Amino acid sequence: MKTIIIIPARFASSRYPGKPLVELKLPNGEQRSLIELTWRAAGKVNDIHDIFIATDDTRIATAVRAFGAKVIMTSSQCKNGTERCAEAVDNAKLDADLIINFQGDAPLTPPWFVESLIESMHNDDKSGMATPVVRLDRLTYGHFIEDRKKGLVGGTTAVFGVNKYALYFSKEVIPFVDLGELSAEAEIPVFHHVGIYAYKPNALKSYMDWPVGKLEELEGLEQLRFLENNQLVKCVSVSARGRVFWELNNPDDVERIEKVIGDAL
Helix, strand or coil: CCEEEEEEECCCCCCCCCHHHCEEECCCCCEEEHHHHHHHHHCCCCCCCEEEEEECCHHHHHHHHHCCCEEEECCCCCCCHHHHHHHHHHHHCCCCCEEEEECCCCCCCCHHHHHHHHHHHHCCCCCCEEEEEEECCHHHHHHHHHHHHCCCCCCEEEEECCCCEEEEEECCCCCCCCHHHCCCCCCCCCEEECCEEEECHHHHHHHCCCCCCHHHHHHCCCCHHHHHCCCCEEEEEECCCCCCCCCCCCCCHHHHHHHHHHHHC
């Protein structure tokens, strides 16, 4: 299975403008941009044919070429990363059996998250898209609740059925958990949706033909377009293996990521 990674990156983020070019301090004192650290994380995934960064911004393109990555220019009309990936595939006439959308704000993404997606898609002929989920530990669950109390939009949660196909994704923390009913040793029954997607080409192409649905509009979550069009989305449960996983969603996350980025390098 020929697999490529596309990292969508845009400058005009409403929550954090210029986020891909934000510099993070490494343990050795060096500073590297968020997009470069993410590209380096993607490069650790096994059995990948090629990696591209898709953007509509010349500032990002210039920075990306400077550290040696490949760029595909896309339009500013893309509503989300999935649309940007679809346009990049079309613009560059990319030929692949599987396309990975690797989020540009997630330099802490372990390579085995993506490798598990690839394996899942090898073994599932029903779904056109798969995405990883990781059970929250108590520390990360606390970050989610803390962000919501501050009115910040942080990570996304996912719920799925016994067959591992998604039921819903939300920026709220779902399902509701009464911590008073859980023992100190009990696992938190909440799963963090990791913003990585593996698409089969036909599913990615079809996505562009579907209109934005009400749920996608309300939540601002691109993957809900698949669910609103009755498409199966496979949730692949992965383990962080002791590593902290967190995306850079808000300026407060810079310090959180800097504290643990050394483990991912």
